[in-house]
Amino acid sequence: MNAPEIPPLELPAFDNSFAALPAAFYTRLEPLPLPNPQLVAVSRDVADLLGLPPEFLNSPQFAEIFAGNRRLPGSAPLAAVYSGHQFGVWAGQLGDGRAHLLGGLRNELGHWEIQLKGAGRTPYSRGADGRAVLRSSIREFLCSEAMAGLGVPTTRALCVIGADQPVYREEVETAAVVTRVAPGFVRFGSFEHWASRDRGDELHQLADYVIDTFRPECRAAANPYDALLRDVSRRTGELIAHWMAVGFMHGVMNTDNMSILGLTLDYGPFGFMEAFDAGHICNHSDHRGRYTYRNQPHVAQWNLYCLADALHSLVGGALPARQAVDDTYGEAFETTFERLLRAKLGLRAGLPDDEAFIGETFAFLQQHRPDFTLFFRRLSRLPATVEAADTARTDAPLRNLFVDRAACDAWLQRWRARLAQTPWADAERQAAMLAANPKYVLRNWLAEVAIRQARAGDFSEVQRLLSCLRQPYAEQPEFEDYAALPPDWASGLEVSCSS
Numbered sequence: 001m002n003a004p005e006i007p008p009l010e011l012p013a014f015d016n017s018f019a020a021l022p023a024a025f026y027t028r029l030e031p032l033p034l035p036n037p038q039l040v041a042v043s044r045d046v047a048d049l050l051g052l053p054p055e056f057l058n059s060p061q062f063a064e065i066f067a068g069n070r071r072l073p074g075s076a077p078l079a080a081v082y083s084g085h086q087f088g089v090w091a092g093q094l095g096d097g098r099a100h101l102l103g104g105l106r107n108e109l110g111h112w113e114i115q116l117k118g119a120g121r122t123p124y125s126r127g128a129d130g131r132a133v134l135r136s137s138i139r140e141f142l143c144s145e146a147m148a149g150l151g152v153p154t155t156r157a158l159c160v161i162g163a164d165q166p167v168y169r170e171e172v173e174t175a176a177v178v179t180r181v182a183p184g185f186v187r188f189g190s191f192e193h194w195a196s197r198d199r200g201d202e203l204h205q206l207a208d209y210v211i212d213t214f215r216p217e218c219r220a221a222a223n224p225y226d227a228l229l230r231d232v233s234r235r236t237g238e239l240i241a242h243w244m245a246v247g248f249m250h251g252v253m254n255t256d257n258m259s260i261l262g263l264t265l266d267y268g269p270f271g272f273m274e275a276f277d278a279g280h281i282c283n284h285s286d287h288r289g290r291y292t293y294r295n296q297p298h299v300a301q302w303n304l305y306c307l308a309d310a311l312h313s314l315v316g317g318a319l320p321a322r323q324a325v326d327d328t329y330g331e332a333f334e335t336t337f338e339r340l341l342r343a344k345l346g347l348r349a350g351l352p353d354d355e356a357f358i359g360e361t362f363a364f365l366q367q368h369r370p371d372f373t374l375f376f377r378r379l380s381r382l383p384a385t386v387e388a389a390d391t392a393r394t395d396a397p398l399r400n401l402f403v404d405r406a407a408c409d410a411w412l413q414r415w416r417a418r419l420a421q422t423p424w425a426d427a428e429r430q431a432a433m434l435a436a437n438p439k440y441v442l443r444n445w446l447a448e449v450a451i452r453q454a455r456a457g458d459f460s461e462v463q464r465l466l467s468c469l470r471q472p473y474a475e476q477p478e479f480e481d482y483a484a485l486p487p488d489w490a491s492g493l494e495v496s497c498s499s
């Protein structure tokens with residue numbers, strides 16, 4: 001009997017909007033092929049967003065196309081130019097050194113651009129190899145989808161394709177390509193690029209492109225560019241608040257890694273907070289701790305000032321541009337952060353003292369360093385009232401996260417007193433808290449287990465971890481182990497920019 005035939009591919013039509021910009025914005029070029037491409041993992045959620053037929057995903061042509069070996073019909077591959085500030089210092093021209101934008105497509109769910117990361121050298125590779133290793137590609141893939149599951153704005157990831165080609169980092173690894181999907185990949189640094197070269201026309205064209213493609217509502221404003229800057233500042237404030245609420249640390253918040261659409265972009269040495277320490281440095285290469293958890297809100301504002309400076313000629317001056325950031329960013333961050341923390345703490349309605357209580361809670365976490373995710377998840381199940389004689393038993397799941405149990409008891413007393421001020425039936429509050437406090441985040445040790453198996457040729461753990469992380473707020477008893485504290489062997493895990 002013949003194998004069932006794969007029906008002819010019917011892919012949605014391409015709409016290469018970025019490629020319609022003048023040639024100065026990018027270089028058209030083909031991805032470089034990789035030997036023996038193999039599907040490592042695929043996100044069905046993202047395939048659905050794109051309208052890709054399920055039978056396509058496991059076909060040999062899928063691996064060929066998303067390794068960069070065959071052209072996706074209708075695509076027009078290009079690498080975009082941008083510049084940026086890295087670790088607070090102007091770095092000059094950067095650009096897509098290992099990313100190929102295939103183009104975009106539009107459907108009833110939105111506008112989606114598709115980008116290969118790791119598909120070979122481009123004119124912006126600056127001496128590097130244009131490749132990405134399997135390890136970092138799996139991390140980017142899993143974290144993109146984990147963040148989407150958590151409800152954090154992010155670029156998405158369709159798949160990882162591995163190949164037999166060696167890639168040289170601290171040791172020899174193998175090449176992989178991760179396919180990213182987002183409405184757009186324009187960065188703060190895309191604007192800094194033209195501003196730094198005094199190229200007013202291109203700056204104008206890029207701003208018009210972003211407004212017309214993504215933010216047409218800005219056209220109604222007296223100054224659409226001022227409206228765009230305010231929009232970016234507001235979304236960035238909301239984004240950083242989401243990061244802080246789930247304990248996410250980006251690790252490399254350079255201006256070239258900041259999305260103009262307010263999405264989490266460029267997953268490298270990121271981390272999720274485990275034993276709470278606001279000063280935690282997740283990027284081994286961040287020697288001075290610029291991108292610690294606690295610094296993220298300040299750094300985002302600093303990055304927005306860079307964007308404001310780049311846009312000043314369009315906004316009508318340097319001061320008005322910075323003012324646009326000042327008027328929107330802090331307010332958006334604080335409002336969103338307080339809303340998310342109230343939800344995490346089970347506070348039904350806001351009270352004027354909540355900011356102080358939230359601050360006190362973070363100081364308490366800092367002093368006693370419980371696991372950030374487990375702390376809030378376990379808190380979610382505790383009752384609002386408890387007989388004094390029963391606290392040790394009732395509160396045990398939370399108390400067990402602390403060496404100093406008396407300190408935990410004291411904080412719980414404060415928490416319960418606050419709950420009593422805005423009463424809420426336990427069952428309802430607990431359900432709301434469980435929907436605000438994830439059980440599963442992409443802990444480094446989980447990624448590491450999946451990566452080690454994948455490097456040995458078994459990709460099943462990547463797909464299994466993905467199926468857990470796409471629903472991080474659900475109990476999923478079959479994945480109970482993934483909610484555990486990091487094992488002893490994981491304490492020495494380090495991640496750096498080398499990807």
Ligand code: AMP
Pocket residue numbers: 094095096097098099124125126128129130131132252256257266268497499
């Ligand atoms: P990142 O720190 O990953 O955001 O990268 C900063 C810049 O270096 C970007 O322009 C990247 O495209 C480029 N880059 C990073 N790794 C590579 C690589 N292996 N090959 C070419 N370019 C790279």
Ligand code: MG
Pocket residue numbers: 256257266
């Ligand atoms: Mg980058």
